[in-house]
Amino acid sequence: MKKFLLAVCISGIAISANAQTKAVAKKPVAKKTIATSKTLPGTIALKSGLDSTSYAFGTSMGTSLKSTGLSTLNYEALLKGLKDAFAGGKVALTQQQAQQCINDAITRASAVKTMAENEANKIKFAPMIKEGQEFLEENKKRAGVQTTASGLQYEVLTAGTGVKPTATDSVLVHYKGTLLNGKQFDSSYDRGEPISFPLNRVIPGWTEGVQLMPAGSKYKFFIPYHLAYGERGAGADIPPYSALIFEVELLKVNGK
Template identity: 60%
Template sequence: MKRILITLLLPCCTFAALAQSTAKKTTTVKKTTTTKKPVTTVKPAVSPAAFKNTMDSASYAFGNSMAGSLKNSGLTTLNYDLLIKGIKDAFAGKPALIKEDAAQAAIGNIFREQSKLKYSATINEGKTFLENNKKQPGVQVTASGLQYLVLTPGNGIKPKATDTVLAHYKGTLLNGKQFDSSYDRNEPLSLPLNRVISGWTEGMQLMNAGSKYRFFIPYQLAYGERGAGADIPPYSTLIFEVELLKVNGK
């Protein structure tokens, strides 16, 4: 074992001696280490738009204000090239590329599409509910999509769309939240059937005076894409319990 270790150490000793001998003959040069400072890249500041006069600042303000209003209405983007062309054509007095009625329809459609995307959860909730509800015992469905359930039959006269009726009612959202009730006010409501939501106009003509129905009204037959106040969101499917008390005071 000692022999093997000595054999292994010989090259090391020889190399050490050689290095020491060489070091004596060589002039040692002392190195000075220079620490490099990190280079900081300074990005040029983004210069604001150059408003040379009132026209420049007003033009930008008009564009920014218009875009802000459109964005608050639900739009997220537009075809900016055609937007600018429309503005230029109007100021230049050129005829519009589309007729006024088509223009109004296009504007209405794009807002409607954006609104449906925003309230897609509410729309889908109503659609799913009505699909399941129409399978429930006693529920009947009209051609328009109105669903109703007879809670208490009556034997009085049926109203026409031009009649005025006296009714008690309670209205709720699908989650059970009540948004209106004549029962709570202890005061039935007198109303002309041609001035209420179409779900009521259609549904109450099915009723005899003295009857009580429950209506399941799709948003298209209720308050539609606008909703009603803070209590009825857009695209809400509604549930009403309605008791028809009188028709034209009879």
């Protein structure tokens, strides 16, 4: 953490210095004396280069820590920790204890931040969530479509007679994936070769659905967002909260 914050600050200082150098080279002007005293209303007077550097380190550290989701700290304790570290004497926490405190705080802050982002996304993508729910509600009424307890829907296009895989098996499949609007985002058919993967390392809808398939089958899966890529989506092609449609052909169960 210390190395990271130091790197951020040094990088910022280097960029700033480089920008100033370019500005001087671009338009030569008479060298001006930089004021050594700058008072920020209600905060602190920066009376020397050391003051400015110290303040710069503080703002750099604060910005970096805030980006993790932390909203506040005990600033007196923070300052005390800095002083103790520079003094090189006895500190209140061992390195292991300090690292554990940092890890716990960032984990909690990150969880809160993620929850807030998810709630904001639910509002932003409410129309997409509604579209998926309405589609699945109507789709399950179609003849031939079956719905599992989890909400996964599937349709048998070709019934195979081979062995069914388990969650720990690796399988060889051909597949095509589309959004509800028909936009294709992936296809092994287009790449000209099937793909092999372990069933316990894909989205939940695949893990559950492919286990229903005897080898030689071809199924069509209608996967609600919580069994697909969830609140995050995947890359630029699969937005958050997307319900997905896959056509999957199980060519072979490779084994565990």
